[in-house]
Amino acid sequence: MHAPHHHSTLPESEEPGIAEDAGAEPQLSFVTCVPRTMVHKSAVSEVFITDAARTGEHRFAVAAQWPRDHVFFRPGTDGSGDPLLWIETVRQAGIYLSHRFYGIPHSHPFVLSDTAFEVDEPRPVHSSEVPLETTLDITFQVGSADPRRFVAALEAVISVGGRPRGSVTMHWRALDPERYARIRRRAASEAGHVTGPRTARVPMPPEVVGRRFERDMLLTEAPGGADGWQLRLDMSHPVLFDHVSDHIPGMALIEAFRQAGALVGMRRSLSVLPPRAWTLRSGSLSFRTFGELDTPTAITMTTERQLGLNGNESILRASATQGGRTLAEATLCGLHVPAAPPARTATGTIPFTRARHRGDRSPALAQSGGGA
Secondary structure, three states, rough: OOOOOOOOOOOOOOOOOOOOOOOOOOOOOOOOOOHHHHHHOOHHHOOOOOEEEEEEEOOEEEEEEEOOOOOOOOOOOOOOHHHHHHHHHHHHHHHHHHHHHHHOOOOOOEEEEEEEEEOOOOOOOOOOOOOOOEEEEEEEEEEOOOEEEEEEEEEEEEEEOOOOEEEEEEEEEEEHHHHHHHHHHHHHHHOOOOOOOOOOOOOOOHHHHHHHHHOOOOEOOOHHHHHEEEEOOOOOOOOOOOOOOOOOOHHHHHHHHHHHHHHHHHHHHHHOOOOOOEEEEEEEEEOOOOOOOOOOOOEEEEEEEEOOOOOOEEEEEEEEEEEEEEEEEEEEEEEEEEEEOOOOOOOOOOOOOOOEEEEEEOOOOOOOOOOO
C-alpha cells in the first residue's frame, strides 16, 4: 500500500499503445536513477529504477541498479538475495510506468491489492565491488484506464547478468485524492479507536531474522502470552517510512511475515544439527484493508506442511489482524538452509515466541526475549 505523496512538477507522460522502436532490443541506461518523485520516494538513495522503454503495447523493459550494500535489504544467511528487494524494485517499476506511460497524475496514491513472487535462482553472481545491474521484463494488464481510478496488474521477470532469476506479480489501484480520502475515512471508521503503543519493551535481536538494526525488528512478544507476535513499527525507519504514511505500509507487513517465518524456522532448527535457518523463496500476499498506525496489530503464523527431502522446505500461512479485522494474509514457502547457531538474549533464552503447527495444540516454544 502506498500513502499519498504530492509533487510540484509533473513530467510529460507518454502515450500508451505506441511501441518505442518495436522489435528492436531496448537500450537501457544504468547511469543514473529516475527522479525520486516518479517512484514516490523521498530519499534518492531508495530509488532503484534507472530507465525504462516500451517493447510492446503493454510490455516494457526496465533497468534497475541494486546497491552493493543497503541499510535494510540484506542477503539471506546462505548468501541469497533478499526477496523484499525484488518486490520493492517491481513496486517502484509499476509506479514509474503508470506515471510515464499511462498518464497517472503524481498526486494519486497507489494502493497495493496483492503480490506474488518466486525466486528461481536465489544466488546471482554479485561482485561486492560494483552495484548489481538488473533488468525487468514487465507486462501490464489494465483493468481500468481511468486516471481517477486506474486499476492494473503486472508480471515482471527479473534477470541478472542476462539470465532470468525469478518473477513478481502485482495488482494495484491508483486513486484520485478525493476517492482515496473517502476510502481511508471508511476504513478508519471500521477500525474503531482501539489504540495501543507502536513501540514498547526491547525487541528481539534483529540478527535472528537477518537484519542489522533494532529499528528493523518488526515483531515483539504478543501481549498476555498469546500465540504469534505483535507488530512493532518505528515511524522514523528510513526505508519502511521513507515518507509520511497514513497507514501501515504494505512492505512493512510483508517484512513482518518474513520475520515470523524466520522465527518459526529457527524453532525447528533447535533439534537439527547443524543449525538451520528458514530462507524465503516464494510467496503470495493479499491486502484486505488499511492498517491503522495507532492500533495494535497481531501477526500469526502456522505451518501448512513440510516438503522436500528431510522436510527441508516449509509452507507457512500468515495473517495480520487489528481488532478482529484481517489486514493481510500470506502463504510463504521457504527452505531450511545451514546457518549460524541462533542468538541468545541476555537471560540466555532463545528469542522466540509462540506459533502453532496445524494439528499441534502444544505451544512448546522457548519464551521470547522481546515485546511490543
